[in-house]
Amino acid sequence: MALTTTTRGEHVPTRTGGGWIRHWDPEDPSFWRRTGKRTAWKNLVLSVLAEHLGFNVWTLMSVVVVGLDEAGYAFTVGQKFWLLILPNLVGALLRVPYTFAVPRFGGRGWTTTSVTLLLIPCGMLALAVVNENTPYWFFVLTAATMGVGGGNFSSSMTNISFFFPESRKGLALGINAAGGNIGVAVSQLLVPFVIHLGTGVQLSYAALMWMPFIIVVAACSWTFMNSLSTARPDNGSYREAVTSRHTPTLSLLYVGTFGSFIGFSFAFPSLTELAFPEFSSLVGITFLGALIGALTRPLGGWVSDRFDGARITLWNFCALALGTLGIMGGVGTNSFALFFGSFVLVFALTGIGNGSTYRMIPPVFTAEALARAAHTGEPTDSALARAKRRSGAVIGVVGAVGALGGVLINLVFKFSLQATGGLLPALVFVLLFFGCCATVTWRYYVRPGSSPASPSPDTLERQTAV
Structure with a gap:
């Protein structure tokens, strides 16, 4: 389909071969209303399905570990935690190259590839659990390959960020x-x-159950998704992302929110079984924590679209600290109800924080680009386009660093259990870390004179006018 005119408000997508779209202007209300919205939501739905399967496989070991003893594998607590740590670590490290893969192969091509790669850890897990004599090193290798499920988060988020206007x-x-x-x-x-x-x-069923879905979603991604030529951050964008003064602070905040979410998600079933063995029959309900944390993430983004994302992030970290105190109280008083309820609250707050922290990224770099344009005389449309590319690069970097928080969480619990046999030292560390994140948020994005982390009406008006 070709461009019908170059007048703003009349653009329609220009499609090239292989599912690529050359022209994409979601900030144009007419373009968005006529064709952009439909295409964007189609790609979002398929992206959600692909990323969902990635998380299914990425966190699979958190469930399998709980059943290893029953299946006849006598691994120590330390060995089991390494099986939880390795998918976290590999998934976090893969997020950087996965982000670079979107500009190289396009959203359609890389989504299809990343989903197909999920067949590898599923096949390895199915092989590992059919023989009680399978060596520990093969379980370690299997856990590491599950990291491919975590890598596609950054590529998916970077890709989708280009499809939608700033206001949505x-x-x-x-x-x-x-x-x-x-x-x-x-x-x-x-x-x-x-x-x-x-x-x-039958632990092999844990792997085999996902394979048909993986094949179907991979086929649908290749058939129906699109790739945007504009979703190609140049090398300069990534260089600026790495060297920006905002990237380390935003990454730290995302370690505090997403790192906590994914780290607790991996550990929650095992921690419940270890801290309250008399309630081991209730380990199956630990899925509620991750479910509630996932459901509250859009709430964090939605509220941040309308209010100050930085202030929401600040108050969220304060609430996370209170939730952690509740978990500590549950452990200290041997109250399963307080322990479980506080953990679910923390999961809900990490979801809100995930949404609000990610929402801070585009406005920060948009405001910075507009300020530079006003000083240097650079055209506003050029400055905003550069800010969007830079934001996409930063989203990938922040997502990768944030996932390392899951590694940190599980290492802290591992060392705490091995050194003291309990969870309290690890929870004290988590409490102090949330306090640090709250302080950083206030210092850089909330206090008077700090950098803006939410779009002002003037900024949105200028973005729409470009």
């Missing part, structure tokens, strides 16, 4: 991320049921 980006990114995050809850809900079908425990 918070909600779109929230929905996209929530669709993936819900994959944690779905695995923790369905896998325990599936592996107990028939006689005994």
Whole structure:
């Protein structure tokens, strides 16, 4: 389909071969209303399905670990936690190259590839659990390959960020991320049921159940998704993203929100079983934590679209600290109800924080680009286009660093359990870390004179006018 005219308000997408779209202008109300909205939401739906499967596989080991003893594998607590840590670590490290893959292969091509790669860890897990003599090193390798499920988060978020206008980006990114995050809850809900079908425990079913869905979603991604030529951050965008003074602080905040979400998601079933063995029969309901955390993520983006995202992030970290105190109280008083309820509250808050922290990124770089344009005389449309490319690059970097928080959370719990046999030292560390994140948020984005982290009406008006 070719461009009908170059007058703003009359653009329609210009399609080239291989599902690529050359012209894309979601900030143009007419373009968005006529064709942009439909195409953007189509790609978002398929992105959600692909990312959902990624999280299904990424966190699969968190469920399998709980059933290893019953299946006849006598691994120590330390060995089991390494099986939880490795998918976190590999998934976090893969997020940077996965972000670079979108500009190289396009959203359609890379989404199809990233989904197809999920067949590898599923196949390895199915092989690992069919023999009680499978060596520990093969489980380690299997856990590491599950990291491919975590890598596609950054590529998906970067890709979808280009499809939507600034005024709707918070909600779109929230929905996209929530669709993936819900994959944690779905695995923790369905896998325990599936592996107990028939006689005994059948851990191979945990892997085999996802393979048909992976094949179907990969085929649909290749058939129906699009790639945007404008979603190609140049090398300068990534260089600016890495060297920007905002990237380390935003990454730290995302470590505090998403790192906590994914780290707690991996650990919650095991921690519940270890801290309250008398309630081990209730480990199956731990999926509620990840589910609620996933569902609240769009809420964080939606609220940040309308209010000050930085202030929401600040108050969210304060509430996370209070929730952590509740978990500590549950452990200290041996109250399962307080422990579980506080953990679910923390999950809900991490979801809100995930949405609000990610929503802070585009306005920060948009405001910075407009200020530079006013000083240098650079055309506003050029400055905003550069800010959008830079934001896309930063989203990938922040997503990668944030995922490392899951590694940190599980390492802290591992060392705490091995050194003291309890959870309290680890929870004290988490409490102090949330306090640090709240302080950083106030210092750089909330206090008077700090950098803006929410779009002002004037900024939105200028973006729409370009």
